[in-house]
Amino acid sequence: MKKRVLIALFVTFSVVCYGQSFKPKQLREATVEQLHTAMQAGKLTAVQLVQLYLDRIEAYDKQGPFINALIMVNPKALIEARRLDSLYKATGKFVGPLHGIPVIVKDNYNTADMPTTNGTLAMKTSVPPRDAFVIKRIRDAGAIIIAKSNLAEFATSGHFSVSSILPGYSHNPYDTRRTTAGSSGGTAAAVAADFGTIGLGTDTGSSIRGPSSHQSLVGFRPTLGLVSRDGIAPLAMTNDTGGPICRTVDDAVRLLDVIAGYDQADTVTQRSKGNVPASYRQFLDKNGLKGARIGVFRQLVTPKNADPQVYALFNKALDELRMAGAIVIDSVRVPELDTINKSFDTIPQLRRDFNLYLANLGPNAPHKSLRSIIKSRQFHPSIEKTLLDADADTLSPEAHKGWAKNMALRARLRQLLLRAMDSTGVDALVYPSFSYPPRLIGDLNTPSGTNNNALSPPTGFPAFTVPMGFTYNDLPAGLQFFGRPFSEPTLVRLCYAYEQATHHRHPPATTPVLPKNKRKVATM
Template identity: 85%
Template sequence: MKKFVLPLLACLLFLTQIARGQSFKPAQLREATVSSLHEAMQNGNLTAVQLVQMYLDRIDAYDKQGPYLNTIIMVNPKALAEANRLDSIYKVTGKMVGPLHGIPVIVKDNYDTYDMPTTNGTLAMKKSIPPDDAFVVKRIREAGAIIIAKSNLAEFASSGQFSVSSILPGYSRNPYDMKRTTAGSSGGTAAAVAADFGAIGLGTDTGSSIRGPASHQSLVGFRPTLGLISRDGIAPLAMTNDTGGPICRTVEDAVRVLEVIAGHDKADTVTRQSEGKIPAGYRQFLDKNGLKGARIGVFRQLCTPKNSDPQVYALFNKALDELRAAGAIVIDSVRVPELDTINKSFDTIPQLRRDFNLYLANLGPNAPHKSLTSIIKSKQFHPYLEKTLLDANADTLAPEAHKGWKKNLALRARLRQLLLRAMDSTQVDVLVYPSFSYPPRLIGDLNTPSGTNNNALSPPTGFPAFSVPMGFTYDGLPAGLQFFGRPYSEPVLIKLCYAYEQATHHRRPPESTPPLPKKKNKSVIALR
């Protein structure tokens, strides 16, 4: 019998080494996509529990230590339990519960989560646990996603320039240069996704706050057509502009998220407009040759030598050459002469008081505050926000009762008409321009130009705009190229953005958050 023991032990050792060699390593987590993670799960090399733990290890190593990115408000204490539940289902059925099965998601902390606080970045809401999930959060959970953490934001989602809140001390920091801003208000989500704290992210965009952080962190950010995605359960800033959307490392992953979260929701009446306008799936439009024959309109009004950093301007012109090389017909340029006049003519009409009070009312009897007035009296918010809150709360008129309301609606309609006319007359599929005409600013710098182009076209029209990586300045600071389209033209934008991404592959991960060393596994691998 002894003569069989050594060969058997050798065989077991050999199989164990093979099993260990095939296991998913921390280095593979860097820039991992939904498809690559699912492939590893299907091959038996990765479980959802292992995946969540590797991301938690990175958060522990880099968010409040090391480069101290300061992006996470709260790690989900139930993330590993949810991952274990999903692993059990997969083990028994051999099937994934949905298209985001086991995928850890970074969720901006203005999305309601029934099992964790939703703070909107303000200390006054630290203990606010909503009665149910936001519509979008419910959708991603049903698709199998795991919320791994809630991320920092500009408090009340009030700034497109930086991400600082009263919940966390200090600013969220850009992983490409810790002295630089992440932009706002979804800067915490973007920096966390860029640093591989989760596979994908959810942000919100009122004026800039998906595309700005995406640009500053070399990511993909989708601001969809207003009405494509429900805002129910998202803490509001201005419902005329507010929308949610994905922030991801690749176009394909952003498309996967969009497929899950798009759709009509009776709790958000604006989504009625999307009925009949959503295709069976968006991944069918991922075409690496999609730029061939496409007509791209250059919107140089938002990027001139006078109002741009020379390096970003050079990157933009290089991007136009890259579009041409990929087969696009570049129309240089398309203009809307009235743009500046229109954008300067809008009246400022606060919507926060009415919209936020309604949001608080929907939080139920256990909400820590019942009104914006109560939050102001608590003094539990960042000092930079005080005047904004006081001014918004002092305006007791309903937004629609302001004299400028109808004028603003007319200006919006006029801008939509002019943009469509300009695009139709030149027969272009999209307009392109830099998401920012300047690199990320130093944290605390509010004097030099921010260079944001994000609020000029998409928010006032409600038309979709996607930002994709355009490259890096000579000192390694990211820049983004924005594709602006007609309403509900997401299929066109996806095709063109994906083709540009695949032709250029500009994104690279930040050096500040390298792969962690593999933990030594002292447990014996069970061979079955």
């Protein structure tokens, strides 16, 4: 008994000493590389790291500024951290490239040890039988899921993040009166507020790049087919993809390295074969803009359709690209763009895709069909019409007479964009992710200014957003880089060089370093 007490005292003493070495102020904006360096130097353990984030979550998510970004904190996060610390102590090696790194996961990714709600109260008790493909990948790489984040319910809105599973809106940490955008707004707000190191979102029309832009983050919407959707609650499988939401390009690239690649359970990832490099990190080049040809896509930003401050930030960003050595081609146009985007027929895919998702949850799923969820009335009133319309349309998406037309329009848009890029010899196109700052919560009348759904979702081409600066009242704006299919290496190079040349991001004032009286000492 005495021996056990001595061991416990020694472990506690060690933890306290480590805690004195790695100070909470060092956690703010900490990158994967910085945290791993601290672990290797013996200044930080995974347990201490998780506890530091848990302290911030407790202080800022449901009290203080009330960011309201998280649906559920993982009750086993510290247990997993202890396991990883034990393995590192025994072997002297990390289990993988994300060893001990706390991740914020949007709550439409299946997690076999926690409920996956898709933001709806009807799925509150739904614990999937297995992890999503991407979740298994990050766990195998050593990541710790610290929390599941809020989203626009069923991922149906790119404008805000509100759901029936969590009372109230998620709030933008840069101004808590304002929206986080959607649908991955909870992930973005949590990453911006330092509730975790990195984050996972999904993007159907806007939902990675929108929240990333509104929270001064890096958001990657990869080429459709680069990242598996298996085990992710669907909205529209023609567009759906997952991707990183992080504070730096380096961190987003580290996450992309882990999640990219073929998955036999998602046939669209067949396209990724031969298109995934050994590591995207090899393309992190701070001089990557030198000689690069950047096309300005002004159709998505003119004085008439943009906030003056965002328009000014965009023009300043073009000067920054030039100063970093880029050749800026102003401008590149696709005259048919507006006509094409207005010509798409609305064809619901939710009923078929979501019913298939429910069928894969096994016999213990709380609901077996979308209709059952509708009958339960356990969803936010804002999505009632969307759900009813989806369930009333009993045709398969492909059986609609507009399906062939939509596919032809997508092919035409891909052709026109490639022709425009090839004829001007540009490596990528740039435009603001939003032409307006984040709206006030509840404001659905003033322009949202989103440019996120215009090019990437209908084509499946990749688009990355990086911080472009702030308006006079400290509201973030994002610069979007749009590329050819599987041109992620090029986009990584360009985005990283721009980020390193500008360093526009700064943390929000609403979630500062915690004072001592708000911190706990982690124990083994």
